[in-house]
Amino acid sequence: MHDASRDYLQLFLHRLIIRSRFCDQEMQAILDLPTDAVKVAANQDFVCLGEVVDHACLIVEGIAGRFGQTEDGVRQITAFYFPGDMADLHSVVQPRVGSALQALTKTTILRISHSALRGVAARYPAVAEAFWRDCMVDAAVLSQWVVNVGRRDARAGMAHLLCEIATRLGLGTGSHAPDFAFSVTQAQLADATGLSTVHVNRTLKALAGIVTVARGSVQIHDWDRLAAVGEFEADYLQIDVVPAEPLKVIQPI
């Protein structure tokens, strides 16, 4: 394995230790995972519906999305994935693919075989638990999306989504959140929020002054107002909530 892969795995490790505590050995084991880098063009599926996979995909560059679809071809994005996210870690325990993964921009992924992941999980229960926990954060996000799409209007939903992404990207959520790169089209935002592209355009315009989404980057001018409009509470993302009393291994009573 060359250095690039190791740097990439560092991203993944970084993500995990936001919410779980590891000893040196465990961290080392994760950094030693064998990987297989793959470049994916924009708008190209890299995990297809119905397939049975034997590896999980770590996003290391670009943005990926999970897609649902109705019969008439209308699409719904159910998750965004950014560098450091393992987009389908759950496939380790559920290899049958239930929804496709697609690159939203030019993306680089690191394939990591299930057997290797099972290996570390078996040797280090703390890692197994971290994997499980990480999957559950994704589920918590999904749960918020249901609320977003089901009960918030376009403005609030879009604001909430942008807040979520900014927070997940680890940006300062103080009054002056910095700009960040987020290269998605309005059509993709529409698929994520359950709106039409036309209405996404109008909604973004309605948020002018609070946030600007243009040319692949997002500028949050007033975090507090954006969070207020989107009713955003970051708790569910479980950022930096490593349990005070170490809960780190699944061990006997």
Added chain:
Amino acid sequence: MHDASRDYLQLFLHRLIIRSRFCDQEMQAILDLPTDAVKVAANQDFVCLGEVVDHACLIVEGIAGRFGQTEDGVRQITAFYFPGDMADLHSVVQPRVGSALQALTKTTILRISHSALRGVAARYPAVAEAFWRDCMVDAAVLSQWVVNVGRRDARAGMAHLLCEIATRLGLGTGSHAPDFAFSVTQAQLADATGLSTVHVNRTLKALAGIVTVARGSVQIHDWDRLAAVGEFEADYLQIDVVPAEPLKVIQPI
């Protein structure tokens, strides 16, 4: 522990072995879990937002729901739980409660301490994996709900929801699915589908002839049409897809 608790745990075990394979010892360990039965009145929270819990809740009688909420008090149900479902198994790895659980009808739950669950998970890796897998099925359901609420119209969304519930309850999904008890109000269906109560009423009327929802029970008159209207594909529920080649333990390569 008395017999009732054991019968109840049997429900849970039954749920798990739909998707995971256990040896006798492992099954026994689950049946030996210490439990604490609690009765909950309808419309009463039994897990509250923000709380940190030290036990998970197995639903053994009645129906429970997971609730999201917007600031103006509008509610969104993000999951239904039926007897045999462990409503918050994920709390084992994420004890901070992100969304409240409420009984939708008079409900009996079995509290099972995290430490006991950790105990079996640690002693039997196959059980740990089954727990993780079960959580991921819930996540798959959630993902479908996003599509449902985001991209399907009222008729299709309602049909899909009813199909999901019938399937999860393990009913024959042949052309003549039997009736089943499902005691929710139209207001609760509204909170689950992201509709208003008025429109739920009209939507159910629009589905007359295909399905009847009345007085706490659902009669599916034409499963095929209901599934077609709801674009329902049961695959994501992972019913009876125990992997052919046993994948049952997290073990070294």
Added chain:
DNA sequence: CGACATGTTGAAGGGGATCAATGGTGGTGG
């Protein structure tokens, strides 16, 4: 029997969809 939750129906309004057309912008090749 009263009180309250639930179900039902009508009428009116709005948020967002759809259709359609135009203007940018970047990539590609001649």
Added chain:
DNA sequence: CCACCACCATTGATCCCCTTCAACATGTCG
């Protein structure tokens, strides 16, 4: 270097699904 094309953003006009409000019916439980 420019012509061309594909994709994306933008804007207007119209429509409709669903919401909201309001009234009434029905059922249920103390």
